[in-house]
Amino acid sequence: MNFTFPIDALQQHQTPFYYYDMELLNATLNSINNEAGNYGFKVHYAVKANANDRILSTIKEAGFGADCVSGNEVKKALETGFDAQGVVFAGVGKADWEINLGLENDIACFNVESIPELEVINELAEKKGKIARVALRINPNVNANTHHYITTGLEENKFGINQWDLENVIKALATLKNVELEGLHFHIGSQITDLLSFKELCLRVNEIQKWFISQQILPKVINVGGGLGIDYEQPDEGSIPDFKSFFKIFDEFLELQPEQEVHFELGRSVVAQCGALLTRVLYVKNGVNTKFAIVDAGMSDLLRPALYQAYHKIENLVSAKETEKYDVVGPICESSDCFGKAIDLPQTGRGDLIAIRSTGAYGEIMANRYNLRELPLAYYSDEV
Known part of the structure; x- marks a missing residue:
C-alpha cells in the first residue's frame, strides 16, 4: 500500500508540517495484529516514536499496549x-515521581535496569x-548491527543489567518484599534490518532463561x-x-515454557512510513559543485539527519522537469541543518512543495524550538 499525497489540498497549508496517511497506518496495524496474532504474541507500541494524539488514539483502538520511557509518556498513554x-x-533513569505515577495507576510492569532502581521501586x-x-x-550482549547511537544491547551500553550481575539481582529480589518478578526484558537496538540479529537474540534469551529456571x-x-527497521530508501x-x-x-x-507470554515493543516499524514532513523551497542558490535547495523546514522540525x-x-511533489543535483x-544557523546532499530532484524552484519521507517515527516527537x-x-489524510 503506497503513501498518497493529495497535493492540491496540501498546497493550502503553511509549511513546514507533518502529514500522516491514516489509511497506511491502519493497514500497518492490521498487518501487525494479524501476524502477531498467529502466535498469540502481545504488542506494546513504543510511545517515544510518535506521541501525536491522533496517532496514539488510532494505535490504542487497534488494541496495542503502550511502552513508555518517561513519566510523561505514561501520563500521555493513560x-x-x-x-x-x-x-x-x-x-535507565526513572525519577521518584515517575515511579510513583506508575504505582498510583497500577501499570502492568516496570522494566528495571539496575539493583539500585529495584531498591527504590521497592521503597x-x-x-x-x-x-x-x-x-x-x-x-x-547481542550486536544489532545498527547505528552506534541506537544500539542498546551491548555490555558497553548504559542500558540493562549485565549477565554477570544476575546472581546479585536474585539475592536482592529475595529481600525486597514489595516487588514481584513478572518477566525478563530485552532490547538490542533500533532500525535493525538483519533478521539474523533477532535469531541471535532468541538464542541468547534461551540461555538466560535456562539459568533462571x-x-x-x-x-x-x-x-x-x-527494533525492527524500515526501508528508508524505497518507502x-x-x-x-x-x-x-x-x-x-x-x-x-x-524456547518457551508452558503459559509463558511473549511481548514486543514496536515503534518505528509501526509509524515511520505513514508520516512525511512537507516543506517549501525558499530559494535555490548556486554552489561550487552543487545547487542548494533552501527549504523552510529545518533540523528543529526533523532532527534525525543532523x-x-x-x-x-x-x-x-510538483516538478516534472529534468533532474539536477x-x-x-534548512534555514537554521548550523551547518548540520541539512536533509540530504547531492540529491537527484526534478529541476526545483522557489515555492515547490517538497516531501521528506518516512518521518512518522522520531520526526514530530523530536521537534524543538x-x-x-x-x-x-500536523494534518491527516482523513481530514484534508
Whole structure:
C-alpha cells in the first residue's frame, strides 16, 4: 500500500508540517495484529516514536499496549485511553515521581535496569502499600548491527543489567518484599534490518532463561523489545515492514515454557512510513559543485539527519522537469541543518512543495524550538 499525497489540498497549508496517511497506518496495524496474532504474541507500541494524539488514539483502538520511557509518556498513554494493564515503563533513569505515577495507576510492569532502581521501586511501593510488578531488563550482549547511537544491547551500553550481575539481582529480589518478578526484558537496538540479529537474540534469551529456571525462577513474560527497521530508501516498495518474517523468527527460535507470554515493543516499524514532513523551497542558490535547495523546514522540525546522519528520501511533489543535483538544506544557523546532499530532484524552484519521507517515527516527537522556531503542525489524510 503506497503513501498518497493529495497535493492540491496540501498546497493550502503553511509549511513546514507533518502529514500522516491514516489509511497506511491502519493497514500497518492490521498487518501487525494479524501476524502477531498467529502466535498469540502481545504488542506494546513504543510511545517515544510518535506521541501525536491522533496517532496514539488510532494505535490504542487497534488494541496495542503502550511502552513508555518517561513519566510523561505514561501520563500521555493513560490520557489517550490505553489500559493501565497494558502499560510498561522502561528507562535507565526513572525519577521518584515517575515511579510513583506508575504505582498510583497500577501499570502492568516496570522494566528495571539496575539493583539500585529495584531498591527504590521497592521503597516507594512499600510506602504506598503496593506490590510493584517488575521485569528485569537484561543486557544480552547481542550486536544489532545498527547505528552506534541506537544500539542498546551491548555490555558497553548504559542500558540493562549485565549477565554477570544476575546472581546479585536474585539475592536482592529475595529481600525486597514489595516487588514481584513478572518477566525478563530485552532490547538490542533500533532500525535493525538483519533478521539474523533477532535469531541471535532468541538464542541468547534461551540461555538466560535456562539459568533462571536453574534458580527455580520461571518468568511469566518474555519481553523481546522491538527494533525492527524500515526501508528508508524505497518507502513505497516497503511501506509495510515484513512483520510475517519478523514474528516467525521468534516463534521458531524462542524456547518457551508452558503459559509463558511473549511481548514486543514496536515503534518505528509501526509509524515511520505513514508520516512525511512537507516543506517549501525558499530559494535555490548556486554552489561550487552543487545547487542548494533552501527549504523552510529545518533540523528543529526533523532532527534525525543532523543527529544520526540519517537518510530520508526527498521528493519534489510538483516538478516534472529534468533532474539536477541539490543539497537540500534548512534555514537554521548550523551547518548540520541539512536533509540530504547531492540529491537527484526534478529541476526545483522557489515555492515547490517538497516531501521528506518516512518521518512518522522520531520526526514530530523530536521537534524543538531551536532558533525560536514554531513547532510544526500536523494534518491527516482523513481530514484534508
